[in-house]
Amino acid sequence: MSQADSTVISDSDRGQAYTLEGFISAMIVLMAVLFALQSAVITPTTGGLSDQTVQAQVQQETQDALVVAANNESENLSYMIRYWDGSGGFEDASGPQLEDEGHPTYEVETFEEKFALGDILDKRFSENGQNYNVEAHYEDDDTERDHKTLVYQGAPPSDSVTASYAVTLYDEQSTTGNYSSTLQNIAPDDPTIPNRSTESPVYNVVEIRVIVW
Amino acid sequence: MVSDDRTRGQVILIGALSLAFIILGIVVVFNGVLYTETHSSLTTGQGLSDVSVTDQEIEHGLGCMMKYGGKNESSIDQNISKFNTVYQNMTVQSEPSIINISSSPSSVDAGEKTATVAIRYDSLDGTYSRNLTINATEDCPA
Numbered sequence: 530m531s532q533a534d535s536t537v538i539s540d541s542d543r544g545q546a547y548t549l550e551g552f553i554s555a556m557i558v559l560m561a562v563l564f565a566l567q568s569a570v571i572t573p574t575t576g577g578l579s580d581q582t583v584q585a586q587v588q589q590e591t592q593d594a595l596v597v598a599a600n601n602e603s604e605n606l607s608y609m610i611r612y613w614d615g616s617g618g619f620e621d622a623s624g625p626q627l628e629d630e631g632h633p634t635y636e637v638e639t640f641e642e643k644f645a646l647g648d649i650l651d652k653r654f655s656e657n658g659q660n661y662n663v664e665a666h667y668e669d670d671d672t673e674r675d676h677k678t679l680v681y682q683g684a685p686p687s688d689s690v691t692a693s694y695a696v697t698l699y700d701e702q703s704t705t706g707n708y709s710s711t712l713q714n715i716a717p718d719d720p721t722i723p724n725r726s727t728e729s730p731v732y733n734v735v736e737i738r739v740i741v742w
Numbered sequence: 743m744v745s746d747d748r749t750r751g752q753v754i755l756i757g758a759l760s761l762a763f764i765i766l767g768i769v770v771v772f773n774g775v776l777y778t779e780t781h782s783s784l785t786t787g788q789g790l791s792d793v794s795v796t797d798q799e800i801e802h803g804l805g806c807m808m809k810y811g812g813k814n815e816s817s818i819d820q821n822i823s824k825f826n827t828v829y830q831n832m833t834v835q836s837e838p839s840i841i842n843i844s845s846s847p848s849s850v851d852a853g854e855k856t857a858t859v860a861i862r863y864d865s866l867d868g869t870y871s872r873n874l875t876i877n878a879t880e881d882c883p884a
Contacts, residue, residue: 547754554758561762565769572780581780596795599802607883668831693836694795695829697803701810702884729824730811734803734832 584690590653591661591692591739598646599694606696609644609679610665610735611712613704613721619679620706627678632721634681635663646737647680654741666693666736669723677721689742698722698732793863796833796841797874800861803829804843805879808855815847818857822850839865 599606614620618632621643626633637655640647646663654661663680700713712724712732725733803825811821826843833841842862850857855878862871 550752550754554754557755557758557762558765561765565765568769568773570773570776572777592792592795596798599798605883666832666836668828672831674835695799695803695832697799697806697825697829699806699810699882702882725828729821730807731803731821731825731828734825734828736832736836738836 584688587741588690588692591650591690591741592694594646594649594653595692595694595737595739598644598649599696601645604643604645604648606646606694606737607698607702608705609646610696610722610737611698611702611705612643613706613708615704615708615710617721619677619721620708622679625681627681630678632677634678637680637682640680646739650739650741660742662740664738664740665722666738667722667733668725670725672725685740685742689740691738691740693736693738696735696737698735699730700724700732701730702732793870796863797861800829800841800843800859801874801876802879804857804859804876806882808857808876808878809880809882814852815850818850818852819845819847822857822859837865839863 595606598609612620614622614632616632619635621639622633622635623639624634624636635643635647637647637651640663641651641655650661650663660682661680662678662682662685664676664678666674666676669675698712701711703709703711704715712720722733722735725731804822807821807825808818811817822843822845829843830841833839840863842864843859844862845857845859849859856875858873858875860871860873863869
């Protein structure tokens with residue numbers, strides 16, 4: 530009797546235990562699936578970096594802006610980089626002056642009015658709330674690298690993109706501002722960009738660098 | 743007999759727990775793969791102008807140089823070599839590649855004011871050479 534009773538009880542116990550364990554297992558698996566579906570994918574862009582394809586696109590646009598500006602009829606990059614004031618800076622520049630540079634930079638509005646590059650950058654980037662810096666990099670007569678800043682809107686963040694275009698200047702070209710002289714006849718103290726390559730028609734090669742963020 | 747049955751019942755629980763951990767593990771691995779892929783394909787973004795832009799820079803640079811200083815074959819050849827020095831020094835510090843422009847007096851025609859120069863790009867991605875024929879540009883920015 531007691532033997533038969535205990536068998537019946539343990540059978541029903543087992544049935545209930547299976548059901549309970551089955552429910553608990555199903556809940557655990559369901560929770561795991563839910564958790565997995567809800568978990569965010571962490572990539573480098575999650576930390577605030579802008580998407581790589583967007584960056585590549587902005588860089589291409591900046592590069593294109595430089596190429597278009599270089600081929601402009603009148604206010605091209607060569608014209609822009611020869612717009613000297615005769616005392617080591619650029620004419621009509623009235624913006625902030627950087628600490629290690631002895632000349633003011635351009636206000637964005639002035640830069641936009643004067644040069645083709647400014648016009649393109651303004652239409653594409655400034656009007657969309659983006660910022661840019663424009664720098665001219667060159668080698669001086671001691672083959673040391675130096676640079677002048679044309680437009681400065683702040684220190685670029687780490688996710689900014691750059692594009693550059695090399696412009697060649699020649700001895701026989703003239704400055705384009707009110708201060709007028711051929712490059713080869715400029716007094717040694719005056720040039721904004723020094724003569725790098727003496728004994729050849731080339732005056733210097735200047736890299737115009739645009740940094741956008 | 744009874745304890746055996748209970749043990750077998752708990753296998754379901756343990757199985758479910760393992761399955762849950764495997765699912766969570768897959769999420770972590772998948773995330774890692776995505777992170778690595780995005781991270782490794784990020785470019786440096788530092789002024790890497792492509793080959794066509796470099797060609798255009800050289801074509802503009804040499805075209806006007808030949809207009810200003812093209813007396814005879816050897817002087818044009820020397821001027822191309824000097825341009826190469828300045829251009830190479832300038833670009834090597836802003837691009838992850840070395841660009842070399844070379845010419846010889848025999849590839850220069852001072853009468854027609856044309857020159858064929860060999861341009862060689864060396865970068866981490868590989869080496870690429872091409873010949874470019876430069877004609878003297880008449881409408882140089884003055």
